[in-house]
Amino acid sequence: MLKHPAFFALLIQIAALLITVCFVVGQTAVELSLFEWSMAQGILAGTISYLLRMPAWWTPMHVFFVPLIIFTLAQDIAPIWFLLLFLGLLLTYGKSFKTQVPLYLSSEKANQVLATLLPKNRQFSFIDLGSGCGGLLSNLSAKKRNGLFYGIESAPIPFLISKIRSLFNPGCTISWGDFWQQDFSQYDVVYAYLSPVPMMSLWQKAKKEMRPGSLLISNTFMIPGVAPDKAIKLDDFSGSTLYLWKI
Numbered sequence: 001m002l003k004h005p006a007f008f009a010l011l012i013q014i015a016a017l018l019i020t021v022c023f024v025v026g027q028t029a030v031e032l033s034l035f036e037w038s039m040a041q042g043i044l045a046g047t048i049s050y051l052l053r054m055p056a057w058w059t060p061m062h063v064f065f066v067p068l069i070i071f072t073l074a075q076d077i078a079p080i081w082f083l084l085l086f087l088g089l090l091l092t093y094g095k096s097f098k099t100q101v102p103l104y105l106s107s108e109k110a111n112q113v114l115a116t117l118l119p120k121n122r123q124f125s126f127i128d129l130g131s132g133c134g135g136l137l138s139n140l141s142a143k144k145r146n147g148l149f150y151g152i153e154s155a156p157i158p159f160l161i162s163k164i165r166s167l168f169n170p171g172c173t174i175s176w177g178d179f180w181q182q183d184f185s186q187y188d189v190v191y192a193y194l195s196p197v198p199m200m201s202l203w204q205k206a207k208k209e210m211r212p213g214s215l216l217i218s219n220t221f222m223i224p225g226v227a228p229d230k231a232i233k234l235d236d237f238s239g240s241t242l243y244l245w246k247i
C-alpha cells in the first residue's frame, strides 16, 4: 500500500497543499483568488512530482487536480451527477488501483494485424486477458470463423458491455473474473494489452502453463529481459508494437 503510486501521489498533493496554505496565511503581500491559489498549489505539486521522478503522466494530473475541484465546485451542478460519475468511474476503473492496469482499447490497426497472425485453416482458441468492452474479440471473431474467442474482464461496466456484445456473436465467450486464476494451457493464442506492471508475472505464468507451440502476444508492453521472437510496429495513433513470443 505505502509503495503504491496513488498513495505517493496523495502525499505529494497533501505536501503541496500544506505548503500553499502556510504561504497564504503567513504573508499579506500577495493576494490571489481561491482559483489562482489552487493553480499555485497545482504547479507546486506538479514540480514536486517531476523532481521526485514520478512517471511523466503524473505531472499534469498533479497540476490540474485541485484547480479542477475548485472549478467544478464553483459550477451549479446537482450532486446526483457527481454520484453517477463516481459510480461509473468506480465500476470501470476501481480495480485498476490494485491491478495497475486501466482500461484503454486496442487500436483498429492492432485488430487488423492480429487477424493476419491467427491460423488460417485450422481451429484455434484465443483469449484476451482483460477483454475490456469486448471490441477486439467481436472484430476478430467476425473475421476468423475458424477461431473460438474467449475474454475475461474484472471491471463490471466493461464486462457488461462485452457480455451484451457477445450475445450477438456466437464465436465469443466472455466471463467475469481475474485472469490470474485462468489456466492458460487451454489456449493457442494468449493476447495481453495491460501495462508494464504485470508483465514479468505474466511471463512466469505463461511459461508454466502455456502449451509448447502456442503464442503469447503483448500489445505495447515488453517482458523485461525476454527478447520477443517477433515485434511488429503498428502504424496507429500511439505508435504501438505487437510483441510475439512462441512458447
Ligand SMILES: C[S@@+](CC[C@H](N)C(=O)[O-])C[C@H]1O[C@@H](n2cnc3c(N)ncnc32)[C@H](O)[C@@H]1O
Pocket (backbone or CB within 6 Å): 095, 099, 101, 102, 103, 104, 105, 106, 128, 129, 130, 131, 132, 133, 135, 136, 152, 153, 154, 155, 158, 177, 178, 179, 180, 193, 194
Ligand atoms: C488496457 S485494457 C485492454 C482492453 C482490451 N483487451 C483491448 O485490447 O481493447 C486492460 C483491461 O484489463 C482489465 N484487467 C486488468 N487486470 C485484470 C485481471 N487481473 N483480470 C481481468 N481483467 C483485468 C482491465 O479492467 C482493463 O479493462
